[in-house]
Amino acid sequence: MDPKSALDLLSIDHLLSDEERDIRDTVRKVVDDKVRPYVADWYEKGDLPARELAREFGKLGLLGMHLEGYGCAGTSATAYGLACMELEAGDSGLRSLVSVQGSLAMFAIWKFGSEEQKQQWLPGMASGEFIGCFGLTEADYGSNPSGMITHAKRDGKDWVLNGSKMWITNGPIADVAVVWAQTEDGIRGFVVPTKTKGFQANIIHKKLSLRASITGELVFTDLRLPEDAVLPGVVGLKGPMSSLNEARFGILYGTVGAARDCLEVATDYALSRIQFDRPIAAFQLTQEKLANMALEVQKGFLLAMHLGRLKDEEKLHPDQISLGKLNNVRMALEVARMSRTILAANGVTLEYPIMRHANNLESVLTYEGTSEIHLLTIGRALTGIQAFK
């Protein structure tokens, strides 16, 4: 009997429409051609040709792909999820680039921006000409963003922004930053061209995770913005939180891709690695590992598909996104670690993607809502009691 692919044991492909499959296959091909041959080097150097990639992704329609109008492709949410899955099978850093551009920066402008802001920024961001970042987290305010120190004060008609943001993906290369700040009315979002005087971005070095992704600190010093720089459509944390829900949705699909890649590599390796005169895939302990991993990857994919369909029907609740993100990142991390044991020493090198995925997933477990906060969100959904503040 021919071995059945661990990657589609449940024939989940049958749940996809032709269009979704075509989009998925296209992203997979682009990742195979433009990412896989180079990503280990990017990772080792701790750099990413982000502009080049953004333009390539823009041509496809990947950036802000599930948004309507303004040069965006307007696909289903499920198709967006599947694209994230293929990107993250390449590297979580690539998916981060696209998540931050499309789901955080573009989504915030698309959802809460004025018509002028949308016209000014969205077409260029969709094509990859402009890169965006999203400033919410601060050094001392991660899970508790409502305490943020960054603030914007009125000075005549202008706004004057002071403060700093930390762990900002794409920050040092961005053309535009969506920055959330305290104002007299509550937390507001600002569209900040990064060329504005008073804007500074510092690259964060010495990361051991998401090395194929550019992360920075943003510093605002008496940064003066015109009256119309504020996002008119939202006041309060609801603004950044709804953007984060978009990005988390991408992650709950993306991490299935990272896990799938690990499993694929581990399966191939187990079949070709000979010990005691037989492939290690012939040993029961290896088969147990492969079977357990296949099981988890398939379940994670089904969970993602279910949430994708709910999102396309506009019935997806943030608590459900928490559940999906929590489960699939945890699952992917476990699969990466388990795969590493199959590859043994080879697993720790950049010759194989396993350790790179595992290290990336440590960040993914924390960013866009820590696993702890997602657990407590589920706890709150079950009990009605909020345990995290």
Added chain:
Amino acid sequence: MADGQVIGNIRHIYVGVRQESLVKFLVCVKQVPDSWAEKKLGADARLDRAGVDAVLNDLDEYAIEEALRICENSGGNGEGGEHSITLLSMGPDRATEAIRKGLSMGADNAILISDEALSGSDALATSLVLAKAIEASGAHIVLCGTESTDARMSVVPAMLAERLGWPQLTFAGELKIDAAANKVTIKRMTDEGIEEMEASLPCVVSVIEKINEPRYPSFKGIMAAKKKTIETRSLADVGVSGDQVGSASSWSAVVDSALRPPRSAGIKVVDEGNGGNELVSFLADKKIV
């Protein structure tokens, strides 16, 4: 002769200057088993297509891309565009999957000739059917890849030209169309140098992989492809009778086939001062030097 020099210039006699600049492109495409997959022959000595992913023949993508680029540089295709690009394929009903990729890249519509009687047709029979459909289509130029990655015959473009009585410009590494002047020019790279050839419309052109880099279908293209028409025609629709095609009427037949022998272990040469001689005698044995 040095590489890159023009060594030949073959001219056809022009039929006259065309009054219009509109060009109707017809690109021949084929669904093939994934070029990278292990291929197996069935009991009938024909390729087992069931167990392998079916894809658009890689080499046809270059022909589609070239048509798209020419259109984009001179008035566009599709709605509001000056030109049109139609894909033409012969194959089973599921060939629409491969055709859809071409439509996603930007072609306007497609014709699929699908008929039980076609099963087992060789290149000669295939060219008969395609030529009939081309005649009826009103196409000005037929673009093909150099070959399909499954059968690798490389003869269909020439056969089409012969059947249609049109000039053929094959193995083009560069293609220019001046529709108003009724002139098609190609450059063909050969071992001796570059041949430049001209023909009038209508004509058949086959393109090589060096001509361009095919685009990935964009998401907008993928979504738009759903609304494009794939017209399915039977043999009767194109005016060919069943006894002219199929394995029984084909001029070529598979007499025998054998599996590729398994790879044998290579020869290890340990260099003990005589490595150079060993390598040369190895190459000489294989008649490589």
